[in-house]
Amino acid sequence: MNDPLPKEYNKKEVEILNRAFQAFNDATQQLQNSYDSLEERIKELDLELARKNEELSANLKEKEEVKNHLHNILESLTTGVVVVNANGVVTTFNTTAGVIFSVDPRTCLGQPLKQAPAGELLDNIVSLSSQNPGEAITLDKELEIGLRGQQALRISASAVKDPNDEPEGGTVLIIQDITLLRRLEEEAQRNQRLRATGEMAAGIAHEIRNPLASIELFASLLHQDLAEEPEKRKLVERISSGVKNMDRIISSVLLFAKSAKPSRKKCRIDHLLKDLLTDHSDFIVPDNVEITQQYDLGDALANGDASLLKQVFRNLVQNAIQAMPGGGQLRLSAKVETPAGTNDIPGRKFINVCVADNGPGIPKDKRDQIFNPFFTTKDKGAGLGLSISHNIIKAHQGAVNFETEEGKGTQFTVTLPCWDPYLDEEEYA
Template sequence: MDKPLDLSSLGLAEKQLISQAFETFNKAIEKLRGHQAKLQHQVEELNHQITLKNQELTNVLLSMKSGLIVTDLLGKVKTFNRAASAITGIARDQALDQEINQLLGLDLLPSPLDPAKLEGLNQGGARLFSFLGEGDEILLEVTTTLIESEEKELQGIILNLEDVTLLKRLQQEAERKNRLAAMGQIAMQVAHEVRNPLGSIELFVSMMKKDFAPDSTEMELMQHITSALHSINHIISNLLEYSRPKPVPRDRLDLGPVLLEFVEFVKHTAEQQSVEIHLAEPSLGLWVTGNEQLIKQTLLNLFMNACQAMEEGGDLYLEAASEEVTDSVVLERFQKQTSRARDQLEVIRLTIKDTGRGMDEETQKRLFDPFFTTREQGTGLGMSIVHKTMASHGGAILVQSKLDQGTQIDLLFPAINLP
């Protein structure tokens, strides 16, 4: 057992040395404590700065306008910013720690996560995906970036999401307009070139009729030729009508009575086609600025198409109603007409819905192209003229159709408020 230090036997000088040693030791301890406190303060300050920087980085990521998703090496979501939530309709707390492919129902990452395939995605640029969000199908443009350490060790994956639905639709609309402009010029040229010899043929036929008896076989043939010439002339008139721009006179109209008059007009034809019309009684005061004859002609084109799609008969649903539109894609179409941005718009909607054979996606894409038709006897101008009429009214057309499930077409007109 250690004995306590006996200082009684030490001399004065030795005691002073020991006292000085203890004093020096205590000062060193105090100095070390000061350095420790200073280091502790610096560590706390650094931790605070790191926390602030992390929070700042998190805020930047969360506030980005493009969707940003970060996953670990298992494909599980570790970061899901506000834009990603807005685009997908999935709340951030529901997305975290979920496997990304299962979460979105898309093959965004290879499974299993093969480094070679991931590197291919990293170098491959943007990819397009069709994503079914909250009831609406949207187009997502996705770019993939790998998170690597300085030693090139893979640590995670960044997915950048952009909703390009509106952009792609506008591009398609621009391409369509370019095609229409070119085809319109061709149509006018062809119509004029055909109409000139057509007049000569009609003249010769009328002269030849004088040489035949009214009840002769030759006269019957002449009548067939005349009928065919009239049919050709009608097609040419449609071509010129479609190709020749002209102002459309418009007045204030209540679309409720317009729809009622139209139903009365086509009722007999519907009965002959074994088509039962279901009309939702429209309210009064569905005011728009429009051309009544052109709107009725538009409805007639849609009615005839619906009847042709229901070869064995079916049901046709008609409705006129006022509603508020908030869909950004639809609002963009109206904005192009008025040059005014808006978050919502009151419209009058005319709906015509059939129970016919429906359309595939390719047919819907080309539905408004001139001369496009799925019928042997069709000219392919009816829906083009419908589209042109709606454009002249500053309106929009929405088409919903699936094969064997019928077609619904909504005509949207900007509503007006009468004093």
């Protein structure tokens, strides 16, 4: 039988064990405190991370909105924008640039600039810009572009720069279609020349008309005195006929020089054209000319002066008949449209009146001159009919255009504004 441990030994052992338990409890408490502190810190970090994520999401959303906004602005510009990087690869090709060059912009992105429409020209401009990074290069050029034909473009190039205004590689190309601007400039120059010509012609016409009246008076008296000399009377009659012809030309000159001021009234174009063809006071439709008419106007009315418009259509019909001395087909038509580039007013509709023949057409070297005063391809006439017609239609806020093909004929199209009860107010004499 073993002897029991001494009491002192048992106390020491218990004391050590107690201290061990106390140390364990202290360590456990410290570990718990550390865990609680860590858990609290994790919660704080989670909150901080959530806040940062919210800020980041908000920043990303804001940047995405700015990006979309800038993209929308870029796509809404009426000028073409093409951006190439330092390697000459297209990184931006907006919608307007696609319209100008008649190409899908997506097919140009990521491709070398040289492969884009007019690529050689654009690449040369980029090269010039890279040689002069501090300057913008601008060039006006006329190009043949697909179905759009000859177009005038203004192309500007400048280096892409960083916030410090230093080139960072790449070039921005701005392309403007200035075809309409060129036409307006040419029209303004033409109008200026016509105004000067008209003023000069009017002065000359007045100077001629006075002595012409005296010639007519003396010829009339001479005609009476030669009642018994028929041969001489015929000579006098030829003088009178020549004087009357000169007077008609002078009247045309004065009409050309005078600015047309049409009254603003409702006008039935189909009725006007039908009446014109039945009124043979100024011209006769030969039997060998076949006339076809097609009017799709419904209840649409033109806004204009019936008397002046009748003068325009009389001239166009007479020209068409004279273009077919051996006979042919004269086609008259009218329909309602909203054409682009014709003094467009929001909500305004237009009437297109076409007068077409199947004569020989207008030679290419004459087409740019047909609206010029005193230009004519006929043996007779002052060459003022189309000039006067052009002025009358312009005064109506309309337009006169023509299409012609040699050997097939010519079609003149007169565009007139429709009468709109919300936009127009009828004038009464």
